Amino acid sequence: MKIENKKWSLEKFNQIREEVLKQWPTGQDVDLEEAIEYQKNIEPKKRVTAKLKEAKESGITLIQPRAGVALIDKHIELLRFLQDEGKADILPTTIDSYTRQNNYEDAEAGIKESREEKRSMLNGFPAVNHGVQGCREVVEALASPLQVRHGTPDARLLAEITLAGGFTDFEGGGISYNIPYAKEVSIERTIYDWQYVDRLVGLYEENGISINREPFGPLTGTLVPPSVSHTVALVEGLLAAEQGVKNLTLGYGQCGNLVQDVAALESLRELAAEYFADFKDIMLTTVFHQWMGGFPQDEAQAFAVISWGASTAALGNATKVITKTTHEALGIPTKEANAEGLKASKQVINMLRDQSLASNDKLEKEKEMIKKETKQIMDHVLELGKGDLAQGVVKAFKAGVIDIPFAPSRFNAGKILPARDNEGAVRYLDHGNLPFTEEIVKFHQKKLEDRGKDEGREASFQMVIDDIYAVGQGELVGRPK
């Protein structure tokens, strides 16, 4: 298919929609006019966009967990606990892995097994199989707004059903839910399929229904440098805005050095203000993901990692923080552990509400570098696309101009190598084909050479390995043993 960054006509959208709704029987229950009326009756306090707007205006950081189980009644019980006990500001519905692969047969089998075993045999909520009515049962049982969180390269049917089902926020994008999640799916395919999702959201918006969209910030969650993460967030946001999306939460996954992470959040806001300047009626917010890498198994140490993430989110004035739990190193958390992660995060955010990180040379330098790097990549993407962002993205991945570290996708160049400098900030040990100036390349090389001098070793791949295991072993920088 030919992809271009141009708003789809209704005719094109409806033509494809017929096929999308046939992918599983529950697709036949989606009636867009009826769904728009249903969404119209969802009051503002249950809409994610209203909650984000209020938080952005009052400068507070909202808390949101991840959570999802197989059966509707158990999923409601779980979310009610996270709402009432965990005080989550925004509730998730994390979708199961079968559904993420459009494998609705196995999701169906998982529902049946869960009923037999009386426990969740899926690692999330199979929203497509439960259908519009099943989603509405969840939405109507809760007081807080709900967002769909998943990792689905082809999320078209999932979006149709969950939005008709009353969810008011949908995570993901054609890069962030492809490259870190799939091996064989082309960029053209997922850019195209996510234009469908965003055109659907645009249709709801054209009917007065505000639906928030949140590109998946952390990507592979493994030492992803801020400028790589920001490039993907901006690109996915711009492609979404072209299709009529009006509410965007741009995300970033914690790296661990406070100054770099606060600089990442501040530069993300500033870059977004620049890149979305032509879209007059867009609401932009930010989400910070608590540490997405390996966690310590020990509960107390895990709480420290969670609290460090909450601290950074608050000091970086993120609109929302995605919380972790002390079961991160073990598997799907219990509802109690999930609620504890929320409560620890809320405590820190409340205590830091009236504080901010004073501006300083290091912070300003970090912001300057992140913005320069991101702009150099973005300029090159647009050049490759001869002004068309969608075409530019496809060519950029082929050329390694956009390159995500440790991604499984065979469409990703995988040439860049990140490692921490002596203060734990993530630097480019190898910048691959990223189109950086000499100034940028030398800045990163020097930072890593300084660490090497301090550790008495060459800046090398061994540092990368040591840094990947460090947090799980109680450190941030992977020092030589």
Ligand SMILES: CCC[C@H]1O[C@@H](n2cnc3c(N)ncnc32)[C@H](O)[C@@H]1O
């Ligand atoms: C980006 C996704 C990775 C994160 O997503 C969490 N995650 C995945 N599935 C569930 C679930 N069903 N309930 C609670 N958390 C969940 C993992 O722990 C990890 O942190």
